[in-house]
Amino acid sequence: MRGHTTALGNLLRDRTQWVIYLIGASIVAIAYAAIAIPAWHRAATLGDPREITGYSMLGIMLFLAAFNLRKRIPMLPLIRTRWWTFAHICGGILALAVFWLHIERIWPNGTYEQCLAALFYLTSLSGLFGLLVQRLQPSRLTQTGLEVIFERIPNEIARLRNEAETLAVECTRKTRHATLARYFVESLQWYFGAPRFVASYIRGSQTAKFWLEQRFATVRRYLNDDEQQYLLQLEALAEEKSAIDAHYAGQLLLRSWLLVHVPCVAAVLALALWHAILVHIYAV
């Protein structure tokens, strides 16, 4: 019964997802038509369509940038962030389409326009990358079975390291054998020292798991029964550390793409405003 409920839930969720995609695509298409048709009409009546597409572009970019402001003032009841994100994604796709409509080609001619276009493309690509990351990483993080706030990760790593070191010392004291402690110092101390295998977690590979299995299998044969108990506890801590490392890698990726996206947005807006000024001085 529970299996059937899950399947139905997945089906409904998938269907809802597709409906949202369809609504998004329709909004983008309608908005694009609302810009392209007057622009086409302006061109057909011997006017300059770039006035329409240019100012539309500027408006779209300001709207997209407003998302950042919205996040800075979460206390105001300005529609749920979820819908802002949805509108931001639709607006981003629309901006790319209107940009091509505006410049009438993929790559402009002038040096200044090329800088503007390069920054715009970088912004768009970083945005698409961010969208991709936001779609993929959360499910991966859920699969770790752990929840941790990014800012608390250093605390957690320090705690795990302390617990592991305490276990190693206690094992030596109680069993009178230093095998596990020596092995910890030689091999596992590095692992507990900081987040490891970050690139591997971003790629989604299992390098850390294999590394740990190999290390523990190597040392297990040299330990007596009492030490084996401590080793099992160490393994549990290492697994927890592995999950935290996965969180660190995923959450770092979820945050760091904005390091490219947000500065580019600001620069694009500045250059676009100056571009509009130049157009009014020279072309109008």
Added chain:
Amino acid sequence: MNEAEKFRHDRSTYERPNVPFRCGRAVAWGQPCWQGPDARGDCGGQFECSPTHNQDRWECRRPTRAGGPCKQGPLPDGQCCNSRPLCQPRPSLRRLRGRVTLMLLAIAAALIFAFSNPVSTIFPSVAAIDPGPLSNAHAGFIGTDKCESCHVGHTQTGIAWLAQVFEEHDNDAKCLQCHTFDGPSRSAHNRKFPNRQTLPQPECATCHKEHKGAEFDLAAVSSQVCGNCHTQQFNDFSSGHPQFAAQFPYQVPNAIYFDHNAHLQQHFASAGEKAVDAPAVAEFAQRAKRDCTACHEIATATREVTPRPFEQTCGHCHQQQITARSLPLLLADSLTPASALLLGTSDDADDADEQVVALIAAMAEGGLEAFAQPFEQWQLQRGEKMLEGLTSEVLQAAAKAWENEDDYTPPATDIHVSGWHAGTDADENQSIRYEPRGHRDPVLKAWFDVVADLAASHKDAALRDVAKQTLEQLLDSSEGPGACGKCHVAGITSVDSQGLSVPYWGFRGPVERRHTSYAHAPHLNLLGGPEACGTCHIVNPASNYADYFEDPERQPSQFMSNFEPIVKNTCDSCHKPSKVRFDCQLCHTYHRNPSFNVGFQIKRLARNE
């Protein structure tokens, strides 16, 4: 972690994602202190707590989440007993993002400020006002003025330059410093459309987009742009273009009477047999029969296909006819059409004999002076050309002989350079006559021009009738002088809408279509050379081509070409999607006679210097 209890307020620090700094120990993956950095980024964890003074005792204030009050307690001076070295806090990701954003903005602003000065010549290629390379057509003419050559807004600097954002600029005026057209330059098609007051007035930049690169075609305009102004709207040639006019492109009657049917079917065929002793004529006739370029020049043809010169075409057969027919000015005993015209009478008038006697007497006495009074009567401005080469000596000698009722015999030394002859003609008559030396004879042409002009527009109706009668006699295809009327009958008698004579001696040219162009040469190259003319120009054997020329009224509506009209299907069998170009600009030109004016010449001189 998943254990909610672990994060109770008294067990863990409340981490905020928007704190600007991170503990330096956390950055090095050590155990961060519970205080964390302050708002300025300074380490806040040198001591584990800040003891408070309570009733002469210092109390430890270490919070529960950091382990609670310590056993040792504060030092006697109130300082915490647990001190640590200061850490070096680092900016959080959020703060780092803000810094990068500000840095990028600053770089952008600095670059704009550095390279946007409109009078700066430093690094012009990366200037923030450089919108891309000019087309080849303009690149060579901007000279030292550069942007100012075309942009009115570039003349100012500083704030004044920036203030032009709020001003309207007439950039077209700069274009028109070099470019000029027939008709109003700023109007659509350089024409006025009184019935279309709402037509938009396009700017030059509407169609001619600059800064798109050296190879960009400045004149290229999409067909949709054309279709939107025209009352009959359509997308392109293949879909919706109206049918060509009836009889296109042969609506205007030919100035020269040349019957293609008769020549192709009869004359060229028989020319070979007639000219057995003239192989060049036979060869030409054979070639002309199968190859239109024997008579028509196509190498340099655009829309107009000019016939080759007379000597290379018609002259092969008709040269002798011209020289064989002289213009008799006067017979010893009677008037000729020419002399009758000069005397303002008819050659069969009752008093013709008396007038001949009087004219001969006047010639004998004054030579050419005898014609002064007639020329004055007609108010002729071109009389000298009509009698060019005729000398008083010849006239007097002949007239005196005729007064004595003798025949005039010219001296043996008379080599007849001028074309004027006196004495016995081929019909054994004593006459003064002009023998044309060939095609385009200037004296004969002057006679036809003058007489046609008089016949069309002389203010005296009686004299006009005399001129008409004379013109008819001169144009007679079987006897007229030079046989000019045989081919030029329609051209010579052409009059304009005012009734004034406008003779077309040569090829009249195609109908004036100011916005249409056509190139014959590439079509022939593609279709298979000169013999492919028949693809479009199909001879119509049933045409009544001669009717128009043989009717004295010569109504243009009566004209029927030797060829079938060209219809739209002739063109759109090739000019259609997936085959050959079919956009408006292929056949139509927007401007009327575009050319350059003084501004261009000045720029060109400056460029050459």
